[in-house]
Amino acid sequence: MNILEADSIALSFQSRNILSGAYIKLEGGKITGLIGRNGYGKSCLMKIIYGTLEPAFKSVRYNGKHLVKPYLKKGLLQYLPQFDFVPRHLRLEAILHMYDVPYTALTSYFPEFAHRGKERLGNLSGGQARIITTFALIAAPVKFALLDEPFTHLMPVHIEVMRSLIQDTAAKHKGFLITDHLYDHILELCDVYYYLDQQTTRALTREQLQEKAYFTRKE
Numbered sequence: 001m002n003i004l005e006a007d008s009i010a011l012s013f014q015s016r017n018i019l020s021g022a023y024i025k026l027e028g029g030k031i032t033g034l035i036g037r038n039g040y041g042k043s044c045l046m047k048i049i050y051g052t053l054e055p056a057f058k059s060v061r062y063n064g065k066h067l068v069k070p071y072l073k074k075g076l077l078q079y080l081p082q083f084d085f086v087p088r089h090l091r092l093e094a095i096l097h098m099y100d101v102p103y104t105a106l107t108s109y110f111p112e113f114a115h116r117g118k119e120r121l122g123n124l125s126g127g128q129a130r131i132i133t134t135f136a137l138i139a140a141p142v143k144f145a146l147l148d149e150p151f152t153h154l155m156p157v158h159i160e161v162m163r164s165l166i167q168d169t170a171a172k173h174k175g176f177l178i179t180d181h182l183y184d185h186i187l188e189l190c191d192v193y194y195y196l197d198q199q200t201t202r203a204l205t206r207e208q209l210q211e212k213a214y215f216t217r218k219e
């Protein structure tokens with residue numbers, strides 16, 4: 001089983017410590033949830049694992065081998081940021097092709113996009129555009145995906161489809177790290193949970209997470 005793990009992460013901005021000693025382990029075929037309050041460093045942790053944010057210290061390993069810039073390792077991982085990152089002039093079929101995903105894979109989950117491959121991303125609504133980019137990253141044939149808020153901008157019916165896609169793709173041995181403010185989806189979907197608090201991560205069970213008053217509090 002493939003393992004991507006990161007530990008001893010130390011990140012600060014100016015004199016403010018954000019992460020100190022954080023650890024996370026992702027396994028192929030498992031869906032890992034990362035939970036923590038706003039601004040506690042979840043996105044930073046994903047960017048560090050991906051390799052585009054350089055902290056003061058980190059150790060990221062794939063099957064035991066150290067990686068300096070994990071995003072450069074072909075076929076290893078992709079990262080879905082919270083913001084739009086795909087150029088709006090690209091056509092839908094070109095975007096999926098870029099991620100090695102057949103257009104028919106998209107339409108088998110989202111039939112509403114049948115015959116729309118020639119349309120440009122910029123012609124879609126914000127929610128539709130997010131479906132395309134999120135789908136491409138989840139379905140792409142790489143070992144791991146880091147998903148920052150994959151559900152927040154989607155309609156409930158589309159969230160259900162995206163959840164099925166994640167489960168189907170994990171069943172084919174791809175590993176996921178997911179964070180989202182829609183905690184219920186994370187709680188139901190994930191196999192493993194990490195709680196980010198006081199600058200570090202702790203592995204918790206679903207029951208331990210549910211016990212936290214955090215989940216009953218509206219952010």
Ligand SMILES: Nc1ncnc2c1ncn2[C@@H]1O[C@H](COP(=O)(O)OP(=O)(O)OP(=O)(O)O)[C@@H](O)[C@H]1O
Pocket residue numbers: 013018036037038039040041042043044045
């Ligand atoms: N480039 C930067 N320079 C300075 N501070 C930053 C920078 N990037 C992030 N931060 C700060 O680091 C902290 C952690 O940010 P991060 O985006 O990782 O939080 P988060 O847990 O993902 O929050 P959210 O749930 O709101 O997405 C925040 O307080 C943020 O303001």
